[in-house]
Amino acid sequence: xxxxxxxxxxxxxxxxxxxxxxxxxxxxxxxxxxxxxxxxxxxxxxxxxxxxxxxxxxxxxxxxxxxxxxxxxxxxxxxxxxxxxxxxxxxxxxxxxxxxxxxxxxxxxxxxxxxxxxxxxxxxxxxxxxxxxxxxxxxxxxxxxxxxxxxxxxxxxxxxxxxxxxxxxxxxxxxxxxxxxxxxxxxxxxxxxxxxxxxxxxxxxxxxxxxxxxxxxxxxxxxxxxxxxxxxxxxxxxxxxxxxxxxxxxxxxxxxxxxxxxxxxxxxxxxxxxxxxxxxxxxxxxxxxxxxxxxxxxxxxxxxxxxxxxxxxxxxxxxxxxxxxxxxxxxxxxxxxxxxxxxxxxxxxxxxxxxxxxxxxxxxxxxxxxxxxxxxxxxxxxxxxxxxxxxxxxxxxxxxxxxxxxxxxxxxxxxxxxxxxxxxxxxxxxxxxxxxxxxxxxxxxxxxxxxxxxxxxxxx
Numbered sequence: 001x002x003x004x005x006x007x008x009x010x011x012x013x014x015x016x017x018x019x020x021x022x023x024x025x026x027x028x029x030x031x032x033x034x035x036x037x038x039x040x041x042x043x044x045x046x047x048x049x050x051x052x053x054x055x056x057x058x059x060x061x062x063x064x065x066x067x068x069x070x071x072x073x074x075x076x077x078x079x080x081x082x083x084x085x086x087x088x089x090x091x092x093x094x095x096x097x098x099x100x101x102x103x104x105x106x107x108x109x110x111x112x113x114x115x116x117x118x119x120x121x122x123x124x125x126x127x128x129x130x131x132x133x134x135x136x137x138x139x140x141x142x143x144x145x146x147x148x149x150x151x152x153x154x155x156x157x158x159x160x161x162x163x164x165x166x167x168x169x170x171x172x173x174x175x176x177x178x179x180x181x182x183x184x185x186x187x188x189x190x191x192x193x194x195x196x197x198x199x200x201x202x203x204x205x206x207x208x209x210x211x212x213x214x215x216x217x218x219x220x221x222x223x224x225x226x227x228x229x230x231x232x233x234x235x236x237x238x239x240x241x242x243x244x245x246x247x248x249x250x251x252x253x254x255x256x257x258x259x260x261x262x263x264x265x266x267x268x269x270x271x272x273x274x275x276x277x278x279x280x281x282x283x284x285x286x287x288x289x290x291x292x293x294x295x296x297x298x299x300x301x302x303x304x305x306x307x308x309x310x311x312x313x314x315x316x317x318x319x320x321x322x323x324x325x326x327x328x329x330x331x332x333x334x335x336x337x338x339x340x341x342x343x344x345x346x347x348x349x350x351x352x353x354x355x356x357x358x359x360x361x362x363x364x365x366x367x368x369x370x371x372x373x374x375x376x377x378x379x380x381x382x383x384x385x386x387x388x389x390x391x392x393x394x395x396x397x398x399x400x401x402x403x404x405x406x407x408x409x410x411x412x413x414x415x416x417x418x419x420x421x422x423x424x425x426x427x428x429x430x431x432x433x434x435x436x437x438x439x440x441x442x443x444x445x446x447x448x449x450x451x452x453x454x455x456x457x458x459x460x
Contacts, residue, residue, distance in 0.1 A: 039096070041075030043068055045084070052082025054106060059087040059113065062105075069095045074140070079103045079147065087113025088168065091135040091142075099147025099184055107132045107152040107170075107188075114155075114168040120197045120222055121159075121166040123247025123281035123345070128159075128166025131195070132188075135173045142180035142203075143171070149186045156190025158215060169195045170211075177201055189213035189237065197222040198256060206231040212271050213237040220244060223256040223284050232266045239277040239305075240268040245284030248345025249457040252313055252353075257285035262292070269298040269328070274305035274335075280342030282308040282316060282356055283349060291321040298328030303371075304363070306334075307341035308356035310381065311348025311450045315357040324366045326396075332373035333398070334363060336386065339379040339446055347457060350450040355381050360388040368396035373403075374417060380406040381446045382429065389432075391415060404430045405443035 046052065048068065049061035062084060065077045074094025081102030087110065091097065099105075108114075114129035117136075121128055132151050135141050143149070151170045159166055170188040172195045173179050179199060185208040186193050193211045196202050202224060209218045209232065216237030221227050222244045234240040245251060245258045268275035275296045278286055296303040303326045306316060326333050338356045348354055358380075368374065374394070380386050385406040393414040401417070401424035404410065410432030415424065426441035 039075040041069060041072055043075065043077050045077060045079045050079075050084055052080065052084045052103075054083035054085055056085065057087070057108065058084040059089070059108070062086055062089055066090070066092055066095055066097065079105070079145075086132075088115060088130045089133050090130070091133065091138055093138045094140045096141065096180070097143045099143065099145035101146040103145070103147035105132070105147070105149045107150060107155070109152045109154050111155060111163070111168075116165060119166055119172065119174070120195075122343070123244060123251055123283065125250065126166055129168040131169040131172035133171045135176050135179075137175045138173070139177040141176065141178075142182070143184060144180060144182040145184055147184050149184060151186075151188030151191070153189045153213075156188065156213065156216070167191050169193070171195065173197065173199050173202070175199065179203070182206055184208075186210065189216050191215060192217040192220050193236075194219045195222060196224050196227070198224065199227075200225045202227045204229045204232065207234075208232070209234040209236065211236045214272055216272070217242050221258055221261060223254070224258050224261075226260045227262070229261070229263045230265055234266065235269040235271075237272045238270070239273050240270050240275045242277040243279070243286050243289065244281040245286055247281045247283050247312065247342075249283075249347040249349055250459065251281065251283030252349045253457065253459045255284055257287055259285075259287045261289045263290070263294065264292045265294065267295045267297060268303075270300060272300050274302045275299045276303070277305045277307060278316060278319060279305075279307035280309060280312065282312050283314065285315045286317075287315065288318045289320070291324070293323040294325075296324065296326045296329070299330065301329075301331040302333060302335045303329055304334045306336045306338075306358065306361065308338045309340050309342055309344065310356075310447045311344055311354045312342075312356055313349040313354045315359070316361075317357070317359045319360070320362040322362075322365045326366060326371060327369035329371045332376055333366070333368050333371045334375045334377070336361075336377035337379040338381060338386075339444065347453075348450045350452045352383065352449055354450045355384045357384050358386045361386070362390040362392075363394070364390065364392035366394045366396075368394065368398055368417065370419070371396075371398045373400040374398045374420075375402040375404070377407070378403050378405040378428075378441060378443045380443070382406045383446070383449070385429070401425055403427070403441045405441060406430070407432070410435065
């Protein structure tokens with residue numbers, strides 16, 4: 001039966017600011033959410049005792065400024081120019097942190113300065129350290145301004161035996177509504193930069209994100225509703241943007257998709273994986289994603305990577321990308337892998353429900369320059385063919401063409417590329433239009449669905 005989803009001490013440098021966002025009701029209305037309004041209350045961080053010399057620890061003074069602003073009804077915390085050494089800062093509802101030009105929040109090198117709480121890590125809830133800037137169950141909050149937020153690179157990296165808790169992200173928002181992040185620069189390596197989770201109405205605009213090094217994702221959108229990412233310049237060590245929704249039976253049972261995401265006017269460069277990854281944590285579903293007018297200037301793998309695996313489930317649907325410029329890819333433009341991407345969960349989704357569903361993927365108006373492969377989409381399960389793939393008006397140069405497997409209702413039109421060796425199109429078990437002249441392809445062997453467990457899964 002188909003599941004029904006519902007929405008329910010070494011010094012390092014950093015700079016950040018929070019902003020109270022006006023009401024954001026739907027994707028189109030998010031454009032108005034960035035309109036500046038004059039706050040009734042402004043709390044100056046220096047007046048609360050912050051020094052900003054990069055030596056004194058300003059955590060208490062900065063947190064006091066945020067908390068005082070919140071208890072007085074909300075407004076802005078103004079952070080003047082300076083370098084503010086700090087541990088984790090918790091943002092509050094109706095408080096915007098505004099970073100002055102030249103203001104920098106600098107992350108403490110002491111892991112104890114980052115409280116331990118429940119955090120999402122690779123699709124599961126685990127114990128981990130709070131981010132340098134974080135919020136829980138807050139609304140109308142965020143960071144704006146021309147300053148900088150810099151994490152302590154010594155605290156990045158994956159959990160390991162001597163530090164088993166998840167390491168702190170740079171910025172993390174959990175169960176928040178109406179979040180604004182605008183105009184500042186970030187620097188952090190070996191860990192995620194911006195991670196909204198279970199959030200609604202998130203506007204991320206004009207950020208410059210630098211997060212090179214392994215596992216240094218730029219923006220991870222995790223089980224969120226209505227997100228706009230516009231005008232950002234991201235150079236990352238892992239996915240520049242990753243869209244997620246939980247992993248295995250935990251994510252499947254929670255059933256909170258990522259949906260209504262719009263990514264526009266951005267520039268991407270990736271050093272370790274893909275520019276935009278959709279998946280591989282898809283157990284809550286991902287739907288209604290638009291990528292428009294973006295430049296992809298380099299990636300270790302692909303510009304766009306749609307990914308999942310057997311045992312994830314459930315769906316990736318209504319994905320549209322248009323107006324893209326793509327160069328510097330080391331593996332290709334687009335890959336679809338629904339068989340084997342990402343680590344398997346300890347409690348995967350069993351049966352046919354655990355085989356991901358993908359439908360209505362539209363890629364059009366794309367210019368590629370010397371991509372090694374145009375489209376690699378052989379890793380699809382024959383039990384759940386992809387439906388409604390459209391590739392339209394794609395021009396430029398590539399070294400290999402398109403290979404597709406197990407698809408229905410494909411539309412290919414306006415594919416005008418040069419420089420490739422061999423056939424432009426290879427297919428196996430594909431129906432649709434524009435497929436004339438295709439040569440046969442060989443698809444990888446698909447794994448069997450996960451066996452049903454002896455006892456039913458219980459969330460907890």
